[in-house]
Amino acid sequence: MNQRSFRVVAATGCALLLAALAPVSTAMANASSTVGRVAAPLADAVRFPWFGGPVVVAHRGASQVAPENTLAAVDAAERQGFEWVENDVQRTRDGQLVVMHDATLARTTNVEQLYPDRSPWRVRDFTAAEIARLDAGSWYGKRFARERVPTLKEFLRRMEDRDLRLLLEIKNPQQYPGIESRIVRELAGAGWLDRSHVRRRLVVQSFSANSVRTVHNLVPQVRTGFLGNPPVNSLASYARYVDQINPQLSKVNAQYVSAVHRLHGAHGDRLEVFAWDVPPRNYHRIAAAYGLDGVIV
Template sequence: MHARAVAATTTALLGTAALLLPASDVRAVETGEPPTVIAHRGASAYAPENTLAAIDKAARLGIRWVENDVQRTRDGRLVVIHDDNLRRTTDVEEVFPDRAPWKVKDFTAAEIARLDAGSWFGPSYAGARVPTLAQYMRRVEHNHQKLLLEIKNPELYPGIEQQTLKVLANEGWLDRSHLSQRLVVQSFSVDTVRTVHELKPGVRTGLLGTPNVADLPAYARFTDQINPSHSTISAGYVAAVHAFTGAHGRPLAVSTWTVNDARTARKVAGYGVDGIITNTPDVVRDAVQGP
């Protein structure tokens, strides 16, 4: 109860203080730097989401951070895809018409590798594939990019946290330089974020959603970021999150999603967010960084 009372008081005080400042000045007071721009599922407004083409497009736009989603196949391979169903972003209904409901967990990695994951987006991307996590990591490394990796639907894939960390280790992403500067693992699942931290304490983690400020003292023991939808936050909420110290001794950070227009980008930047996750990273970058 004491922690909740402290958190509630903090929220009230910081919310009031933040509202006394013009929105555009809130973040400037804290760091003087614009928020980091993170390409959501790659530059997914311009190339099919979660494909190698999407992170290549982000790289060509000069975007250093990309976000992706990880799920698991029937034979235990990790693949990069957002939905737990293959229908929306592949031609699975044509290739495997008798395999409804076309869940990722019901197909082998070899079967998924046969699918076209680009034609739905546009003919120029015909033949794009659903990458394995290992393939994806190698392209991110090749592009000298940084990664915000989301473990999707962990309740469907027992042990996916440990398996994800194993792939990251095999690809060289758990050394000091990657851990300190280039990798964050996030999830909507509190249990998954906690598990990742317990298995590999050096990994920076993020909790997706907009938790009550009263719950932040507990979450701050095993996470470094609180990553909410932009429609759920205010300057006061962001300031309240920043008041807590995360698992690696720094203030809890905030990366908000999914912001695709300049006006909203400037608005959340004014709230003081640390990162903006977007399908249109060039638009957001230009809005928050200026000429």
């Protein structure tokens, strides 16, 4: 057990043991009644293999306690015991990669105050230098006022420093032709395409099947995931180039997850299912009820 996991075990082991032993029927009830509810702090969000638990991924970093997709959210994920972090990557007007979820900068930065005449404030309409001036933390709390929108390079460096694993989402790839090759170059330059990283520390995903297929063709060694829930009779075609099917929890059931598990993915292993919009407090019971391999919370 690493030091990070040990800190979490001391505080939460008993609670998780009770959750792991809860009946599956209770888990199903909790799943249907809590999806979409505002989550509580994620002190228990960590994988415990001896419980047969799922991989737990910090959605946009530890976004329950720090502004999403910032370096502060990476640091908070490490402190809370996460091993995996999910982020979103988009491209600036001058071709740089930044970590941002929305297509526009308005919700999570002060772009409207700094650039009032640049509506609708789309990421693709600003240079990396312009975005670097933005405050990406004050909307979440005054103590985060110095947070900035990180570049992918900065984000990868912080992930490496914290010894974390990355579930990287290519956001809005239809707006950024060629973004996949740019991301691959950035990953390679940061050392994230060596054997160690591609085997255990990196998955690239997208809602765009074409984008995921492009990544697989560019770097076949990298594990990939499709965000969504393709029809069961289409799953075999996805399995040719993905290793994961990652749906919204409310769109699937245990039978769908079983259908995914019957197939083998691009690297010969059983297809995995990482669901998102999973309530943090009930993630372990929900994962057991659905048969999930991972949860994005």
